[in-house]
Amino acid sequence: xxxxxxxxxxxxxxxxxxxxxxxxxxxxxxxxxxxxxxxxxxxxxxxxxxxxxxxxxxxxxxxxxxxxxxxxxxxxxxxxxxxxxxxxxxxxxxxxxxxxxxxxxxxxxxxxxxxxxxxxxxxxxxxxxxxxxxxxxxxxxxxxxxxxxxxxxxxxxxxxxxxxxxxxxxxxxxxxxxxxxxxxxxxxxxxxxxxxxxxxxxxxxxxxxxxxxxxxxxxxxxxxxxxxxxxxxxxxxxxxxxxxxxxxxxxxxxxxxxxxxxxxxxxxxxxxxxxxxxxxxxxxxxxxxxxxxxxxxxxxxxxxxxxxxxxxxxxxxxxxxxxxxxxxxxx
Amino acid sequence: xxxxxxxxxxxxxxxxxxxxxxxxxxxxxxxxxxxxxxxxxxxxxxxxxxxxxxxxxxxxxxxxxxxxxxxxxxxxxxxxxxxxxxxxxxxxxxxxxxxxxxxxxxxxxxxxxxxxxxxxxxxxxxxxxxxxxxxxxxxxxxxxxxxxxxxxxxxxxxxxxxxxxxxxxxxxxxxxxxxxxxxxxxxxxxxxxxxxxxxxxxxxxxxxxxxxxxxxxxxxxxxxxxxxxxxxxxxxxxxxxxxxxxxxxxxxxxxxxxxxxxxxxxxxxxxxxxxxxxx
Ligand SMILES: Nc1ncnc2c1ncn2[C@@H]1O[C@H](COP(=O)(O)OP(=O)(O)OP(=O)(O)O)[C@@H](O)[C@H]1O
Ligand SMILES: [Mg+2]
Numbered sequence: 001x002x003x004x005x006x007x008x009x010x011x012x013x014x015x016x017x018x019x020x021x022x023x024x025x026x027x028x029x030x031x032x033x034x035x036x037x038x039x040x041x042x043x044x045x046x047x048x049x050x051x052x053x054x055x056x057x058x059x060x061x062x063x064x065x066x067x068x069x070x071x072x073x074x075x076x077x078x079x080x081x082x083x084x085x086x087x088x089x090x091x092x093x094x095x096x097x098x099x100x101x102x103x104x105x106x107x108x109x110x111x112x113x114x115x116x117x118x119x120x121x122x123x124x125x126x127x128x129x130x131x132x133x134x135x136x137x138x139x140x141x142x143x144x145x146x147x148x149x150x151x152x153x154x155x156x157x158x159x160x161x162x163x164x165x166x167x168x169x170x171x172x173x174x175x176x177x178x179x180x181x182x183x184x185x186x187x188x189x190x191x192x193x194x195x196x197x198x199x200x201x202x203x204x205x206x207x208x209x210x211x212x213x214x215x216x217x218x219x220x221x222x223x224x225x226x227x228x229x230x231x232x233x234x235x236x237x238x239x240x241x242x243x244x245x246x247x248x249x250x251x252x253x254x255x256x257x258x259x260x261x262x263x264x265x266x267x268x269x270x271x272x273x274x275x276x277x278x279x280x281x282x283x284x285x286x287x288x289x290x291x292x293x294x295x296x297x298x299x300x301x302x303x304x305x306x307x308x309x310x311x312x313x314x315x316x317x318x319x320x321x322x323x324x325x326x327x328x329x330x331x
Numbered sequence: 332x333x334x335x336x337x338x339x340x341x342x343x344x345x346x347x348x349x350x351x352x353x354x355x356x357x358x359x360x361x362x363x364x365x366x367x368x369x370x371x372x373x374x375x376x377x378x379x380x381x382x383x384x385x386x387x388x389x390x391x392x393x394x395x396x397x398x399x400x401x402x403x404x405x406x407x408x409x410x411x412x413x414x415x416x417x418x419x420x421x422x423x424x425x426x427x428x429x430x431x432x433x434x435x436x437x438x439x440x441x442x443x444x445x446x447x448x449x450x451x452x453x454x455x456x457x458x459x460x461x462x463x464x465x466x467x468x469x470x471x472x473x474x475x476x477x478x479x480x481x482x483x484x485x486x487x488x489x490x491x492x493x494x495x496x497x498x499x500x501x502x503x504x505x506x507x508x509x510x511x512x513x514x515x516x517x518x519x520x521x522x523x524x525x526x527x528x529x530x531x532x533x534x535x536x537x538x539x540x541x542x543x544x545x546x547x548x549x550x551x552x553x554x555x556x557x558x559x560x561x562x563x564x565x566x567x568x569x570x571x572x573x574x575x576x577x578x579x580x581x582x583x584x585x586x587x588x589x590x591x592x593x594x595x596x597x598x599x600x601x602x603x604x605x606x607x608x609x610x
Contacts, residue, residue, distance in 0.1 A: 073511030
């Protein structure tokens with residue numbers, strides 16, 4: 001049974017259509033990541049699923065039941081917000097137990113569930129503190145804990161890590177992955193960070209301008225993008241695009257090639273001028289120019305390439321992607 | 332920041348300025364208080380001197396106690412002020428919440444309409460108000476005053492509170508909805524505690540003018556049973572002779588409850604400010 005299924009969901013604010021005909025299925029226990037550029041409607045979609053906004057048209061089903069008119073608290077979901085949204089005037093324990101109190105759970109149940117969540121998130125010492133007395137990472141854990149205690153069928157995360165620094169973000173990412181394994185609940189996770197998307201997801205849904213561009217497993221999307229947008233969005237550094245005319249005269253398609261598929265070769269078909277070199281130790285990213293087109297090559301290991309140097313890059317023809325003028329993938 | 336705070340010269344200057352300001356603000360109150368304990372002659376001979384064994388007299392207080400029903404006036408003023416403040420805060424915050432939180436047709440217009448009263452003094456409508464009170468039989472009741480003061484205080488209350496409520500983060504209210512709080516609970520248990528400093532501000536702004544008002548008590552409720560303190564004190568101010576002892580004594584006693592209310596609200600204000608910093 002699908003944990004969530006959206007059919008033909010659209011949402012308008014006045015005349016502005018923010019979501020357009022969205023169809024998505026989330027299986028039980030699946031970890032689904034919504035990615036897309038800023039303003040593409042990710043948060044709005046999440047709010048529609050949560051019931052904080054009504055869809056203009058279409059159906060939202062959670063666990064096989066249409067919940068279009070069910071209030072958020074009875075949809076069996078829990079949500080974690082980007083700004084944490086902890087109640088500033090309640091301490092950690094009360095923040096976490098509020099929803100259960102609203103559900104009129106017994107005191108014993110509340111205490112047991114809060115204790116369990118605290119154990120998972122290492123929050124035991126902080127139960128009496130107020131949100132202002134916690135660090136950013138601790139606040140985020142409390143926000144996650146507040147979601148866990150409700151034992152929802154479906155977790156909704158709206159960019160939960162974007163306010164954390166890089167190291168903490170990585171740790172918390174692992175923690176969330178661990179939670180997903182431990183709880184076995186379905187999770188929907190919004191981000192515009194494609195590393196988060198690739199590492200966490202069972203399934204990625206790429207959104208642009210309120211439309212689903214493509215949905216599938218990370219590797220499916222990586223290896224087989226449906227269009228130029230998806231190809232350019234996933235992967236870091238992102239895919240290079242060049243007019244196909246560079247390789248075969250008179251070809252008006254666009255070719256795409258991943259940075260790791262470019263190699264330094266004597267007789268490479270592309271002659272490029274090095275603009276910048278990023279040495280990461282294990283990898284070297286070379287940013288070079290072919291005429292006015294920028295190319296990034298990701299070379300394994302360390303290379304002694306200097307700025308301004310002319311290099312020749314080669315690739316195997318099977319690794320090329322072709323796109324038409326509208327950005328659609330051509331096989 | 333921490334350096335400025337640690338700098339002793341700055342600290343002294345800051346405290347000096349604040350103490351000076353406090354003295355200036357308290358001086359009139361002080362003069363009223365000391366003179367209320369002096370004989371009439373002493374008041375005029377040396378208005379700034381403290382009462383001594385010669386000039387000390389409780390004649391003012393005795394006059395006030397004897398003449399008129401001072402405690403009743405006192406009670407009337409208290410009832411009118413507290414009940415009016417309660418209604419202003421209750422209705423003001425409810426209207427402000429609706430304006431700040433819900434998207435509905437005419438939201439903007441409604442907000443402007445409710446704010447209009449800030450610019451139009453309610454006294455312009457005195458005649459119409461009096462006619463209305465006569466028609467409804469509310470003349471010479473405390474309700475007449477309470478209703479008028481509530482109407483008078485609402486525009487500013489709605490304006491200030493809705494501005495503050497707009498600043499309560501949307502995510503917080505969304506989180507509360509996901510947690511199963513009803514709209515009433517969100518209003519009462521989430522938004523109100525967070526805008527408490529604004530509520531205290533509104534209360535303080537409204538309290539003094541209501542307590543001190545002479546106009547509406549004189550017009551709407553001048554009867555002996557409904558006189559407020561300010562109106563009651565007027566008997567001592569004659570066209571030709573003014574009983575200064577009595578006036579000063581009455582004023583001294585009138586200051587007290589305002590002080591008490593102010594302390595209550597300002598404590599709320601400070602508590603609210605510190606909890607508001609929790610973000
Ligand atoms: N209440 C609203 N009224 C009108 N327009 C809105 C409203 N909420 C969102 N929008 C518009 O909907 C679009 C999508 O917003 P949304 O917040 O869903 O984007 P997002 O994908 O979450 O972006 P980000 O990554 O920056 O969080 C934006 O263009 C925004 O201006
Ligand atoms: Mg967003």
